[in-house]
Amino acid sequence: MALKLKGVEYKYVEEDFANKSPLLLKYNPIHKKVPVLVHNGNPIVESQVILEYIDETWPGYPLLPKDPYERAIARF
Secondary structure, three states, rough: HHHHHHHHHHHOOOOOOOOOOHHHHHOOOOOOOOOOOOOOOOOEEOHHHHHHHHHHHOOOOOOOOOHHHHHHHOOO
């Protein structure tokens, strides 16, 4: 959803939680969970970290407020 709001093209890969794919195990070998964002071959994991990464990497439509206090509230 965040990538779509930013207008970034992406490839969505569905994951079977009962039978984790080699791709998931490659990009998130520690937690073996989704979500995982792979950008330029580098995996980014955990929802909040991914959202902040997207917001900082692709300027334009901001996902989080500019004000530090409002941003903290949004993260909570």
